[in-house]
Amino acid sequence: MMRLQYDIKYSNRKTLNITVERDRSIIVRAPRHLSESRINELVYSKRQWIKEKLAHSQKYPIDSEYKEFVSGETLMYLGKNYQLLVQDEEIEHILFEQQFIISKSNQPKANALFKEWYKQQALKKIEPIAKRVAKNLGVEYNECKVSEMKYRWGSCTPANNIIFNWRIIKAPMVVVEYLVAHELVHLIEPNHTPRFWNILSIQAPNYERAKGWLKKNGYRLEVDF
Numbered sequence: 001m002m003r004l005q006y007d008i009k010y011s012n013r014k015t016l017n018i019t020v021e022r023d024r025s026i027i028v029r030a031p032r033h034l035s036e037s038r039i040n041e042l043v044y045s046k047r048q049w050i051k052e053k054l055a056h057s058q059k060y061p062i063d064s065e066y067k068e069f070v071s072g073e074t075l076m077y078l079g080k081n082y083q084l085l086v087q088d089e090e091i092e093h094i095l096f097e098q099q100f101i102i103s104k105s106n107q108p109k110a111n112a113l114f115k116e117w118y119k120q121q122a123l124k125k126i127e128p129i130a131k132r133v134a135k136n137l138g139v140e141y142n143e144c145k146v147s148e149m150k151y152r153w154g155s156c157t158p159a160n161n162i163i164f165n166w167r168i169i170k171a172p173m174v175v176v177e178y179l180v181a182h183e184l185v186h187l188i189e190p191n192h193t194p195r196f197w198n199i200l201s202i203q204a205p206n207y208e209r210a211k212g213w214l215k216k217n218g219y220r221l222e223v224d225f
């Protein structure tokens with residue numbers, strides 16, 4: 001039998017509710033009075049349903065969830081897959097020249113190294129677009145940042161900062177351009193009204209293509225690299 005790991009969130013609710021999140025974590029929302037053993041029973045009675053949710057291949061891309069950082073693995077960057085080469089020779093960080101190269105000694109911390117590299121590239125690519133679109137629209141933002149977000153590609157904060165999920169840099173440039181313009185247009189039009197799309201279409205003329213790509217491939221941006 002499969003072993004299920006789940007988080008329990010107690011609240012004043014009356015019934016038990018199980019959800020499988022997009023990162024495949026299982027959340028069990030339970031009434032406060034319910035014992036853990038009873039919760040466990042209820043969860044296991046639903047295991048078939050949970051199993052199906054967990055196995056859903058399109059929404060939960062099992063293959064690309066974890067990288068081992070071994071030679072031959074591919075990492076996605078700007079819409080393309082690049083191979084990784086792990087070599088004995090020492091390299092300080094990451095080398096990128098039509099393939100990614102790291103040294104064997106850095107393998108254990110490859111995840112952190114790549115995250116740092118992707119975040120740097122993301123900011124480098126996103127900032128000029130944000131500046132250009134903001135100027136075109138006549139809007140001002142405080143700061144442009146990249147960060148770790150789970151289910152969103154970008155957002156603007158009340159302090160007028162625009163923040164992007166660093167993983168959007170895995171997508172083709174046309175998608176990055178669309179996502180950046182999308183957030184900035186929200187500074188003048190908060191809702192997705194026809195006016196919003198009109199303004200956006202001028203700043204990101206290929207936005208329909210970008211949306212199509214996201215619809216088909218968006219789930220690939222939910223995992224690292």
Ligand SMILES: [Zn+2]
Nearest residue numbers: 182183186192
């Ligand atoms: Zn929006």
